Amino acid sequence: MQTRCGLEPRALAALTVVLLVAACLAGGYFWTGRPEPVRAPEIVRAVPVAAAPDTRQGPGPEQGPGPEQGPGAVAGVPKVVVDVGGKVRRPGVLTLPAGSRVADALRAAGGAKPGADLTGINRARVLMDGEQVLVGLPGMAVGGSASGGGTDGPRTPLSLNVATVEQLDTLPGVGPVLAQHIVDHRAERGGFRSVAELREVNGIGERRFADLEPLVRP
Incomplete structure (x- = not known):
């Protein structure tokens, strides 16, 4: 090559170095551009979501009673408090759900005792808060007349909510007509909450109410 090109040894050596560098650069370029195996990406598994508690069921065995359980009634539900006395097995003050009837109060008091007279009790009547239900007790003291006669002894206050027309x-x-008005008024209004409501009955004025007030109770 030196003979053909007429190059001096120094120039030939420089050319050789340039060629070597160029060859190294070309080799490096092709080496970096070679295809490489690509690893497949790992599958990302979804984290299992914890199941939401079933609110339709009650608390589990390890939990205590919820706010709507337990011995008391459901919070926020209206109640009525009534006093059941007379010839029942367990007389006393009872708390019952609003809308309960006299039959429910008698059942909660253990039922009437054998031989108790339930003729004057309307067991289908809806109870009112604060009222008293007496079983098997007459509307008047001994010596009173069921047909309208007088009595020499003191009267037992007659319950406006349980008394019959005859009582x-x-x-x-109060005659038969006014007695029927009282019973009709009681049925329309769901009973008497106080003696003062007797004024609302057709045929009872202030003077007659003043006479009846000490003789009756709700």
Whole structure:
């Protein structure tokens, strides 16, 4: 090559170095550009979501009773408190759900005792808060007349909510017609909450109410 090109040894050596560098650069370029195996990406597994508690079921065995369980009634549900006395097995003050009837109160009091007279009790009547239900007790003291006669002894206050037309007829100034008005008023209004409501009955004025007030109770 030196003979053909007429190159001096120094120039030939420089050319050789340039060629070597160029060859190294070309080799490096092709080496970096070679195809490489690519590893497949790992499958990402979804984290299992914890199951939400089933709110339709009650608390589990390890939990205590919820706010709607336990011995008391459901919070927020209206109640009525009534006093059941007379000839029942367990007389006393009872708390019952609003809308309960006299039959429910008797059942909660253990039922009527054998031989108790339930003729004057309307067991289908809806109870009112604060009322008293007496079983098997007469509307008047011994010596009173069921047909409208007088009595020499003191009267037992007659319950406006349980008295029959015949019993109301025994009150002073109350005849069969007015007694029926009282019973009809009681059925329309769901009973008497207080003696003062007797003024609302057709045929009872202030004077007659003043006479009846000490002789009756709700």
